[in-house]
Amino acid sequence: MPAKEAALNAPLSRPMRRRLELLGLFAATALLLARPDLATLAAGLGLFLWGMSHLEEGVKRLSGGTLDRWLHNATRSPARAIGVGALATALVQSSSLITLLAMSFVGAGLVSLAGAIALLFGANLGTTTGAWLIASVGLRFDLAHYAMPLLALGLLGNRLSSGALASIAGLVLGIGLLFLGIDFMKLGFETWQDGLRLDDLGGNRLWHWPLFVLFGIIATVVMQSSHATLLLTLTALASGQLPYLPALAIAIGANVGTTVTAVLGALAAGAAARRLAGAHVVFNLVTAAIALVLLMPLAWLVDVIAAISGMAATAWPLKLALFHTLFNLLGIVVMLPLIPRLANALERRFPEPARLPPAQARYLDKAALEHADTAVAAMEQECQRLNRRAYHLLCTAILLPSADVIGHPPQRETVDTSIDPTAWPAVNVRYHERIKPLLAEILAFHSLIDTPLTDEQRTHLDNLRDQTLRMVEAVRFGEVLQRSLLRHSARTSPLRDAHDDLRLALALGLNRLAEEPEASDIGNPVQTVRYRWQRELAERLRQQRLDPWLASTLMNDLHQVSRLIAALAASPQAQ
Missing domain, CATH: 1.20.58 (Methane Monooxygenase Hydroxylase; Chain G, domain 1)
Known part of the structure; x- marks a missing residue:
């Protein structure tokens, strides 16, 4: 009996894992071939994630360290760090990039933990601009019309140029892929217009909210992008497949899911980076808990602001973007005074080694x-x-x-x-x-x-x-x-x-x-x-x-x- 239990608990061998991966690939291929609508949706999501990676890489290459120095100088005061973190994330459309950059700063001893925590708070706020862009532009225009020339220019530029021009071409290619991905996502959901309805999970029962929050977390973890989760949610909301209140809960879950990137980045890093990853997790969990408890009051506040600003009552994607911004702002207001205490608690929780071995590097994370x-x-x-x-x-x-x-x-x-x-x-x-x-x-x-x-x-x-x-x-x-x-x-x-x-x-x-x-x-x-x-x-x-x-x-x-x-x-x- 012990031998059987050991065999069951033993990790899978490499050939077995490879067979399982191939089996999963064949199953996914068969499913996509059988369901063209699902294949269109998956293709749109893949193009969007591909475009995000090109956009992030293009920004890194084009900045040539300018973004790094800008963020480094911003951490001298909490308010400035939050503002610059939000602006930087809005420009590069990647909170993961700003998070990993802040972790690098802390790990290299360039900035204090408190300053990096404030920078993360700003990055969380800046990532909400992605929802605004998708809701206000991506879902209202025929982006495929603009995607094709952008893709052509980006591909040719990448092939025929070098240096700064190649970086600009990478940005153009990334934007073109984003546009095409959003258009494919819209097309995929339109084919599901009558085949997928979630009205029965409209939030009438208490267990509905945690369920949708969990879906947002899992989707963000799998796709490693809260933007992709929000794109999925916004297109489903715009096409009528997803009710409004569950979409708000999914947006809360997407915020929590972004912490996985920070945690994974901290696993191979030192104590300083682990402290910052812990701060990211604490902030997003506290913000999500507040948003979930105050979901209905916040939804009411969104309706009031929408009415005052002249937003249509049925502009659900724009309301979701507004909700996303509001609950992140609320989280910053709650957590900002607690930054020093949070930093001290994390320093106690993740102390530096009492004494490094003489030959061990200290800063080469x-x-x-x-x-x-x-x-x-x-x-x-x-x-x-x-x-x-x-x-x-x-x-x-x-x-x-x-x-x-x-x-x-x-x-x-x-x-x-x-x-x-x-x-x-x-x-x-x-x-x-x-x-x-x-x-x-x-x-x-x-x-x-x-x-x-x-x-x-x-x-x-x-x-x-x-x-x-x-x-x-x-x-x-x-x-x-x-x-x-x-x-x-x-x-x-x-x-x-x-x-x-x-x-x-x-x-x-x-x-x-x-x-x-x-x-x-x-x-x-x-x-x-x-x-x-x-x-x-x-x-x-x-x-x-x-x-x-x-x-x-x-x-x-x-x-x-x-x-x-x-x-x-x-x-x-x-x-």
């Missing part, structure tokens, strides 16, 4: 790869972490505490003190523990960045990578130097005086670099010491005061120090 500015910011901050570690490791390489090098000019007395070789960890060991694994993560992250970048951003990323590699190169030179310094650390060693001069010169260069990362003269003390000891070596060899073997060792050390400082001079150091 997958969510940061979605957008240009967040990818660049994540690279910047992680490269700064690696550079700080490399900086302290270089102090270890020259056998000086970093506290005696950073923050104030190094003193000769510190360099002259006795050296205990057992007190200094090997640079090679620390490099493989703390530097190399982090470098591997940085290089892997850089290779995965395929979001549209401006020339300036692309150059900046390449410079970050190259500077980091040169900093690591300096550490490797320091590793060789440390071995020699430790071998000749005794006060009686013939090389100790020269080594102390080199250590002090390098410490001065590191100190200068810490104070002025762009300084170009950090190698001056090293060059001065090198030239002096090259002359001193020649003199001591002529006078037979220094063994040639030791002289060659010192010449090699002088060379290693010159290579080390040259690498640092090309690698601006984060403080």
Whole structure:
């Protein structure tokens, strides 16, 4: 019996899953072939979703990071964040894009959680403009008439152009697909004019409302687009297949369904992105609960506003769009004063790890790869972490505490003190523990960045990578130097005086670099010491005061120090 239960509970094998997928595909194909009206409806929905993806991608490529910077600057005050979030979502017609962008900002440490939460509130409000556009334009005009030339221009532009023109062509193609999808949806519902009636579920019983809310949630989760759910609802409402009040409940469910995108995006992200996803879920659930409880009063308020504004009493799609906007506004009014408390509660619920492993990246979340500015910011901050570690490791390489090098000019007395070789960890060991694994993560992250970048951003990323590699190169030179310094650390060693001069010169260069990362003269003390000891070596060899073997060792050390400082001079150091 246990064996049977284990077999039942075991996950399906890959061949079995493939067979089930093929079976489902054949069943769906058979159903669509048997029901042309359903096939038309499905085709319209597919074209609409395809158009949304082209529209979103075109906006991302055309903005070239401008949208990212705009949203980043907007999070400095809650009111501004809500307004800009709403406007940005209205322009790009994708609350999912704004949500993932806000998650990237938080994950990369660019904005506070409270500011990103306010941005999400605005995105929820901005997404209601989609219902207005569909209700006021999409359902009133023959969009197929305009879709064909847009599709032709978009397809030709994508094939024959590049750069900004290709991005514009992608936008045109997306709009054409949206128009064609809406027209197909209208045509599909018109064929169901007498075959599908939901009048019996008009809200006469208490269980009707949760049922329609659940339908809105499921539809949005399956299609990954609240716009698609609202399009489906609005076309059904306009064609008479769906009563007005159930349509309002479906719109509430569509709002809740959008949280799935945020949750999925946060699964592979850090604690900061999970907090924002939690805020999105809380806001949409609270807003949906308020809207569902106040459904009838809100419907009455919609009728009053519609009558005052001159809207026809039977303009159900426009009334649905108005209802969608009203209950999102109500949610913002209720939740806005609670943003600080919500942020604090989420920070307690999703705390940062008490201590990250030394080699683990902190800012390289997958969510940061979605957008240009967040990818660049994540690279910047992680490269700064690696550079700080490399900086302290270089102090270890020259056998000086970093506290005696950073923050104030190094003193000769510190360099002259006795050296205990057992007190200094090997640079090679620390490099493989703390530097190399982090470098591997940085290089892997850089290779995965395929979001549209401006020339300036692309150059900046390449410079970050190259500077980091040169900093690591300096550490490797320091590793060789440390071995020699430790071998000749005794006060009686013939090389100790020269080594102390080199250590002090390098410490001065590191100190200068810490104070002025762009300084170009950090190698001056090293060059001065090198030239002096090259002359001193020649003199001591002529006078037979220094063994040639030791002289060659010192010449090699002088060379290693010159290579080390040259690498640092090309690698601006984060403080």
